[in-house]
Amino acid sequence: MDAPWIIHRAKLRQPRRGDGLVLRPRLTSSLDRALRVPLTLVTAPAGFGKTTLLAEWTATHPTPIAWLAADLTDRDLTQFVVDVVAAIETVVPGIGELMLALLQRPHPVPAAEVGASLADELLDLEHEVVLVIDDFHLADSADVELFLGGLLPLLPPTFHLVLATRTDPTLPLARLRVQGHVNELRAAELRFDEAETRALLALAGLADVDPALVTTLLDQTEGWVALLRLAALVMPAVSEPERLAEGVTRNQHLMNFLAEEVLTKQSVDVQDFLLHTAIVDRIRAPLADALLDYSPPEGSGALLARLARENFPLEPTGDEPGWFRYHPLFHSLLRHQLGIRGTPSELAALHGRAGAWFAANDHVADALRHLLAAGDTKGAARLVEDHAHLALNRDDWTALADWLRLLPQDVIHDRPALLLATAYVAFRSGRAVPMRTILAEVETLLARPGVDAVAAEAMRGEIDALTVAPILPIEQDPTGALALARRAIARVPPDRRLPYGFAQACVGLALQATGETNAAVRWLTDTAEREAERIDAGTIRVLQVLMWLHRQAGNIDQCVAAAQHLLALGQRHDLAVSTGWAHVWLAWIAYEADDLDAAIDHYLAILADHRRVHFTCHVDALTGLTLAYQGKGMHFEADNTLQRLREIILGTDALEYLPALHTFEARLALLRGRPQDAIRWLSAPAVGIDSSLLHEPEHALMTRINVLLAEGSPESLAMASRAVDALRARAEASHHRASLPKIQAQAALVLQAQGQGDAAVTELRCSLQSAATMGLRRTYLDLGSAIVPLLQRLTGEPVIGGSVQQLLSTLGGTRGVGDQGSTPPAANQPPTMADVLTEREAEVLAGLVRRLSYQEIAAELFISLNTVKSHAANIYRKLDVPNRRQALLKAHVLGWSAQP
Numbered sequence: 063m064d065a066p067w068i069i070h071r072a073k074l075r076q077p078r079r080g081d082g083l084v085l086r087p088r089l090t091s092s093l094d095r096a097l098r099v100p101l102t103l104v105t106a107p108a109g110f111g112k113t114t115l116l117a118e119w120t121a122t123h124p125t126p127i128a129w130l131a132a133d134l135t136d137r138d139l140t141q142f143v144v145d146v147v148a149a150i151e152t153v154v155p156g157i158g159e160l161m162l163a164l165l166q167r168p169h170p171v172p173a174a175e176v177g178a179s180l181a182d183e184l185l186d187l188e189h190e191v192v193l194v195i196d197d198f199h200l201a202d203s204a205d206v207e208l209f210l211g212g213l214l215p216l217l218p219p220t221f222h223l224v225l226a227t228r229t230d231p232t233l234p235l236a237r238l239r240v241q242g243h244v245n246e247l248r249a250a251e252l253r254f255d256e257a258e259t260r261a262l263l264a265l266a267g268l269a270d271v272d273p274a275l276v277t278t279l280l281d282q283t284e285g286w287v288a289l290l291r292l293a294a295l296v297m298p299a300v301s302e303p304e305r306l307a308e309g310v311t312r313n314q315h316l317m318n319f320l321a322e323e324v325l326t327k328q329s330v331d332v333q334d335f336l337l338h339t340a341i342v343d344r345i346r347a348p349l350a351d352a353l354l355d356y357s358p359p360e361g362s363g364a365l366l367a368r369l370a371r372e373n374f375p376l377e378p379t380g381d382e383p384g385w386f387r388y389h390p391l392f393h394s395l396l397r398h399q400l401g402i403r404g405t406p407s408e409l410a411a412l413h414g415r416a417g418a419w420f421a422a423n424d425h426v427a428d429a430l431r432h433l434l435a436a437g438d439t440k441g442a443a444r445l446v447e448d449h450a451h452l453a454l455n456r457d458d459w460t461a462l463a464d465w466l467r468l469l470p471q472d473v474i475h476d477r478p479a480l481l482l483a484t485a486y487v488a489f490r491s492g493r494a495v496p497m498r499t500i501l502a503e504v505e506t507l508l509a510r511p512g513v514d515a516v517a518a519e520a521m522r523g524e525i526d527a528l529t530v531a532p533i534l535p536i537e538q539d540p541t542g543a544l545a546l547a548r549r550a551i552a553r554v555p556p557d558r559r560l561p562y563g564f565a566q567a568c569v570g571l572a573l574q575a576t577g578e579t580n581a582a583v584r585w586l587t588d589t590a591e592r593e594a595e596r597i598d599a600g601t602i603r604v605l606q607v608l609m610w611l612h613r614q615a616g617n618i619d620q621c622v623a624a625a626q627h628l629l630a631l632g633q634r635h636d637l638a639v640s641t642g643w644a645h646v647w648l649a650w651i652a653y654e655a656d657d658l659d660a661a662i663d664h665y666l667a668i669l670a671d672h673r674r675v676h677f678t679c680h681v682d683a684l685t686g687l688t689l690a691y692q693g694k695g696m697h698f699e700a701d702n703t704l705q706r707l708r709e710i711i712l713g714t715d716a717l718e719y720l721p722a723l724h725t726f727e728a729r730l731a732l733l734r735g736r737p738q739d740a741i742r743w744l745s746a747p748a749v750g751i752d753s754s755l756l757h758e759p760e761h762a763l764m765t766r767i768n769v770l771l772a773e774g775s776p777e778s779l780a781m782a783s784r785a786v787d788a789l790r791a792r793a794e795a796s797h798h799r800a801s802l803p804k805i806q807a808q809a810a811l812v813l814q815a816q817g818q819g820d821a822a823v824t825e826l827r828c829s830l831q832s833a834a835t836m837g838l839r840r841t842y843l844d845l846g847s848a849i850v851p852l853l854q855r856l857t858g859e860p861v862i863g864g865s866v867q868q869l870l871s872t873l874g875g876t877r878g879v880g881d882q883g884s885t886p887p888a889a890n891q892p893p894t895m896a897d898v899l900t901e902r903e904a905e906v907l908a909g910l911v912r913r914l915s916y917q918e919i920a921a922e923l924f925i926s927l928n929t930v931k932s933h934a935a936n937i938y939r940k941l942d943v944p945n946r947r948q949a950l951l952k953a954h955v956l957g958w959s960a961q962p
Contacts, residue, residue: 102245210233363384446466544573641675696942728740
């Protein structure tokens with residue numbers, strides 16, 4: 063396959079059948095059923111012989127079988143798809159041409175649709191093909207699961223997928239299981255039976271083992287293949303083989319005996335080294351020295367290197383040189399033996415040593431686990447307190463959240479610094495309501511007697527900073543917010559960079575909100591220049607708010623410049639939160655300028671790193687992306703994105719975002735010309751002026767105004783008029799110039815609906831004059847045909863006539879723009895098939911509708927297979943869809959019949 067991605071051919075090579083293989087016909091016959099179903103799962107823990115079994119089956123089966131040995135790089139969807147297609151190409155040359163084109167699209171296609179596209183290409187298989195993906199658990203990720211979820215239901219009967227994995231994949235298997243379309247081999251089937259155990263022992267030269275011992279081995283190992291193999295290797299070297307039976311009859315676990323036999327083959331120093339270092343998940347020489355009372359004679363580093371060279375169950379791990387890990391099976395044996403030999407106090411001391419070393423070397427998560435295992439809860443709490451602001455300074459709030467989850471809740475709620483850290487996590491994860499509750503609880507703790515006065519004053523400054531950081535308090539009371547932000551600056555130590563940056567930034571926003579724009583810009587600029595040598599989450603917050611300030615003031619060019627500077631700094635210093643907000647504002651500016659492709663690019667950049675950005679930023683990216691797709695007429699992509707938005711809100715229990723989600727759904731219904739769906743939303747509790755920020759692309763109250771306009775009763779229009787007045791008053795009081803054009807446009811629509819045409823024209827004129835300097839277009843395009851009559855009355859005006867003509871031209875030719883319930887103009891009617899497709903493409907589409915394969919379409923139309931694929935690619939490109947299924951859905955929506 064000619065692709066720009068790296069393909070490691072070793073991953074596509076089927077493993078060789080080794081010597082001393084125990085044949086397992088009962089299982090290979092079960093695998094033969096893979097050719098009767100789309101999916102076969104071979105699921106069991108490590109050491110159950112999954113790879114060996116599949117190698118035995120593939121070596122003797124006549125069906126063409128492709129092999130992919132998955133690794134961690136395959137968690138990336140693109141790499142996984144490229145590897146899957148490369149594997150299939152080893153048995154079906156030429157497959158994957160459309161997939162390659164799909165992966166090279168400028169805008170990523172949803173993972174499920176990529177899977178459906180591959181299924182579409184596989185329809186042309188002329189013979190049975192099996193794809194085995196070994197170690198699938200290494201590739202298991204949300205995107206990979208979505209890809210397979212799109213692939214499996216649409217697979218042709220000639221293609222079969224076999225997944226070997228240690229854990230059950232979270233695939234949508236319920237329907238496939240009900241339909242009998244899943245073949246499963248699990249640990250219960252993979253365990254060795256008595257005959258297989260005898261065969262294994264015989265291969266190890268133990269053909270005459272006592273039957274009672276075989277039974278005991280099976281009972282103790284429960285048929286675990288790796289343990290049986292290890293027993294078979296150890297038993298010939300045991301000086302007194304009867305001890306094995308004796309140990310088992312005394313109810314000692316076989317794993318203990320095997321660990322002891324393996325350990326006794328090593329010197330005393332090495333045994334001591336192995337046992338002590340087994341307390342940690344990974345080991346390197348300095349850590350080993352910290353865990354031992356003395357270093358081994360050859361040195362810890364040399365010993366680790368020698369053991370790795372001698373094929374001991376030890377291997378390098380991680381990106382940093384010098385780190386090793388024991389094989390999981392051997393590691394579990396060592397830990398079990400350590401638990402037997404060491405007293406609880408000795409184990410606690412060992413955990414304490416590990417915790418101290420990890421803490422001293424800034425491996426906070428590892429340190430916490432060991433300190434807590436050592437019973438040092440206070441030490442663990444102090445460690446989080448010491449590192450909380452260091453993590454916040456580098457925008458790594460997710461690490462802080464992970465640390466806090468390890469601590470007992472009663473400890474957190476008894477220490478104000480830890481509780482304050484949870485407030486930062488609540489803020490970054492978009493939970494403003496819980497944050498306010500937490501801050502009140504911190505205030506209560508600080509009021510207790512005995513609290514250090516200096517520390518309490520600093521934390522009260524952080525509370526001040528967090529109180530104004532959500533920005534809504536600045537819109538509600540600019541003067542009060544300004545005083546609170548200035549008090550925070552006086553209280554917060556400058557080395558607590560994030561709250562200090564919050565306070566500095568909020569002074570700038572509050573100054574702008576009180577009408578002192580120039581003073582606000584000077585304040586933020588001076589602050590940024592003072593901190594220019596020190597780029598962190600605090601400094602960059604000032605630059606972030608400078609961007610917000612220019613947007614609030616309507617200075618769009620300056621907003622763009624600030625956002626681009628912020629983006630460059632955030633990417634250079636890996637400050638994900640600020641990088642996300644830079645993308646949000648650049649996307650909003652592009653969307654308003656009707657540059658929907660640029661907006662989509664920025665939103666997708668946020669989603670690529672969504673786990674580290676502010677939760678609200680993640681939500682804004684999904685809502686903005688939905689609108690951009692809607693504006694391009696890409697309804698399927700818009701629906702998929704909206705569904706993802708619902709899932710993250712419900713899946714993370716971010717229930718305070720549900721009203722905003724329902725408001726957005728009403729907004730989208732209006733854009734799609736479904737006013738009745740939007741009107742039903744009016745029965746929900748009414749949104750108020752404080753329901754959202756004016757900084758948001760559309761305030762919730764603005765959506766309510768448009769829905770009230772669609773309802774159209776005198777009572778609704780009166781409520782819409784009052785809502786417009788409330789929004790205008792808030793925008794003017796907080797000097798939020800950027801929101802005024804949209805508010806004025808809505809006011810014009812309300813006046814028009816109330817029969818006040820001249821007043822409506824005056825409002826719209828003011829709106830357009832302001833919008834012209836800000837480059838706002840979608841503000842009017844998203845209002846659809848409802849705004850057209852008013853625009854037509856302004857076409858002759860010298861100042862705005864040109865921009866009005868452009869808007870009217872776009873409204874007349876843009877699909878996917880709603881009309882607030884009015885009948886769309888004729889120019890907005892969907893295109894016919896002849897408008898979009900050539901005659902031959904229409905014939906190919908007709909074949910796709912009939913579920914013909916590409917080969918069948920080629921035969922019917924007397925053209926080559928490659929020509930059919932080329933036409934199919936053109937159809938998908940013209941309809942802006944990724945695959946056959948979406949093309950058929952879109953053709954149905956457009957009213958196209960199956961005949962050209």
